[in-house]
Amino acid sequence: MTMTMGQMVIHLTKGIDTPDTSVDLLDPELRNTEIQGIVTAFCASQYVIEQAISLGANFIITHEGIYYSHHEMRECLLHDPVYLHKSRLVADSGVGIYRFHDTIHRYQPDGVMVGLLQALDWHPYVVKQQPSSAILTIPAMQVKEIAEYIKAKLHIRYVRVAGEVSMPCERVGILVGYRGGGELAIPLFLHEHVDLIIAGEGPEWETPEYVKDAVYQGKNKALIMLGHAESEVPGMKYLADTLSTQFPMLPVYFVEDRPVFQIL
Amino acid sequence: MTMTMGQMVIHLTKGIDTPDTSVDLLDPELRNTEIQGIVTAFCASQYVIEQAISLGANFIITHEGIYYSHHEMRECLLHDPVYLHKSRLVADSGVGIYRFHDTIHRYQPDGVMVGLLQALDWHPYVVKQQPSSAILTIPAMQVKEIAEYIKAKLHIRYVRVAGEVSMPCERVGILVGYRGGGELAIPLFLHEHVDLIIAGEGPEWETPEYVKDAVYQGKNKALIMLGHAESEVPGMKYLADTLSTQFPMLPVYFVEDRPVFQIL
Numbered sequence: 219m220t221m222t223m224g225q226m227v228i229h230l231t232k233g234i235d236t237p238d239t240s241v242d243l244l245d246p247e248l249r250n251t252e253i254q255g256i257v258t259a260f261c262a263s264q265y266v267i268e269q270a271i272s273l274g275a276n277f278i279i280t281h282e283g284i285y286y287s288h289h290e291m292r293e294c295l296l297h298d299p300v301y302l303h304k305s306r307l308v309a310d311s312g313v314g315i316y317r318f319h320d321t322i323h324r325y326q327p328d329g330v331m332v333g334l335l336q337a338l339d340w341h342p343y344v345v346k347q348q349p350s351s352a353i354l355t356i357p358a359m360q361v362k363e364i365a366e367y368i369k370a371k372l373h374i375r376y377v378r379v380a381g382e383v384s385m386p387c388e389r390v391g392i393l394v395g396y397r398g399g400g401e402l403a404i405p406l407f408l409h410e411h412v413d414l415i416i417a418g419e420g421p422e423w424e425t426p427e428y429v430k431d432a433v434y435q436g437k438n439k440a441l442i443m444l445g446h447a448e449s450e451v452p453g454m455k456y457l458a459d460t461l462s463t464q465f466p467m468l469p470v471y472f473v474e475d476r477p478v479f480q481i482l
Numbered sequence: 483m484t485m486t487m488g489q490m491v492i493h494l495t496k497g498i499d500t501p502d503t504s505v506d507l508l509d510p511e512l513r514n515t516e517i518q519g520i521v522t523a524f525c526a527s528q529y530v531i532e533q534a535i536s537l538g539a540n541f542i543i544t545h546e547g548i549y550y551s552h553h554e555m556r557e558c559l560l561h562d563p564v565y566l567h568k569s570r571l572v573a574d575s576g577v578g579i580y581r582f583h584d585t586i587h588r589y590q591p592d593g594v595m596v597g598l599l600q601a602l603d604w605h606p607y608v609v610k611q612q613p614s615s616a617i618l619t620i621p622a623m624q625v626k627e628i629a630e631y632i633k634a635k636l637h638i639r640y641v642r643v644a645g646e647v648s649m650p651c652e653r654v655g656i657l658v659g660y661r662g663g664g665e666l667a668i669p670l671f672l673h674e675h676v677d678l679i680i681a682g683e684g685p686e687w688e689t690p691e692y693v694k695d696a697v698y699q700g701k702n703k704a705l706i707m708l709g710h711a712e713s714e715v716p717g718m719k720y721l722a723d724t725l726s727t728q729f730p731m732l733p734v735y736f737v738e739d740r741p742v743f744q745i746l
Contacts (some may be wrong), residue, residue, distance in 0.1 A: 378743040426742035478690035
């Protein structure tokens with residue numbers, strides 16, 4: 219039994235309403251190309267594409283785009299040597315790259331969130347699943363203990379923390395990806411009574427400044443920023459496991475790239 | 483000689499065209515209030531406001547806003563206890579808070595950039611000042627040496643670095659605040675031939691992913707993210723020094739708050 223890239227996209231998007239402006243796209247010319255193997259990844263980086271080719275996988279399902287922007291391919295990249303090198307490799311190799319962003323976030327619950335909660339072994343603690351966040355009641359731990367727990371579970375080297383690290387927490391709000399901004403994160407403190415927010419990324423002077431003010435006012439609130447990729451990698455790994463089970467005849471790999479940053 | 487808050491705003495904005503949508507605002511009711519003392523700060527945090535009050539300064543000039551958002555005061559904050567505590571203090575104390583963001587960035591050269599370059603002792607190395615960036619040719623140093631130099635000069639505890647830390651750099655592009663995103667930063671590699679970009683903040687999967695790809699392709703490029711506040715604090719400190727010289731009869735203080743994040 220064979221499967222085309224177009225059939226896989228239909229499978230992944232079945233029953234999900236995505237907006238007309240969705241960034242989830244597959245080159246229409248590749249719709250009828252037969253899948254030889256699948257790689258899932260947070261981002262279709264140069265490394266990920268080369269790994270896919272060497273694994274014999276011709277279909278990459280990536281959460282973020284290929285060319286360094288949410289809406290892809292700006293004018294400014296047209297003569298850029300990094301862009302040219304990468305786009306040439308994509309064209310020459312015939313690898314199909316499907317961005318799977320808006321749809322997986324619209325799964326109920328959010329597929330990226332499910333992967334993160336599984337990786338943290340925290341899925342039994344979820345008390346509420348919302349479109350952009352999950353609310354958990356966990357066994358009481360200090361912020362610094364939670365930070366160490368997360369680092370060990372997700373195999374990440376650091377997290378950025380706002381608030382008192384010795385503060386005990388039980389009620390936790392989690393937001394993956396770029397949902398750590400004030401508009402989505404701050405209301406969870408009031409409306410969901412969370413002690414701690416764990417997010418991927420967000421503007422530094424929104425939620426972190428709020429938490430700094432709260433602590434200075436004597437209120438117990440804290441924030442752990444995991445990193446954008448760090449918060450979404452488990453979701454793409456979980457997707458590889460799911461596809462592997464659903465399509466045992468297809469080779470499916472998750473490829474993890476190095477972190478973008480190191481701390482100096 | 484006395485000076486009102488309105489007169490100071492006129493002084494600060496003289497000759498600068500700011501857009502109608504500018505976030506640089508002073509409560510019109512405070513225009514005729516006499517300045518007793520000035521505090522400049524990156525952000526009018528709870529700590530900064532309390533410091534200003536205890537210093538007897540009734541006018542705060544802040545780069546970022548008071549309420550955790552670029553466009554201020556969202557509906558969601560109206561019943562928030564952190565917001566209520568802070569806004570009550572502002573109202574009760576009669577402190578005037580002027581956001582000085584769009585205008586100082588439109589100074590030629592950008593006033594925030596001038597402060598950062600002075601703090602780094604790098605102003606003699608500037609070869610080009612652009613509206614959103616400065617291009618420098620510095621004495622050759624490795625990325626890690628530059629990171630250590632910056633940490634010492636700016637008194638900051640860490641920076642986030644993408645690229646090879648042993649790469650030597652001479653041509654550097656600097657972008658303050660939230661200008662580290664792909665659209666402003668990436669073209670500097672091609673058009674300005676920079677080896678290294680030093681920025682405040684920007685989405686993690688834009689410029690950092692570009693640098694990761696570039697390095698993987700064997701191209702020498704690097705990125706140092708200072709932090710949003712860390713990149714703009716020197717500009718607001720520099721402003722305090724400037725106002726001190728221009729208005730010797732006015733007490734002028736720069737108040738530095740703690741960093742929003744610690745690394746765990």
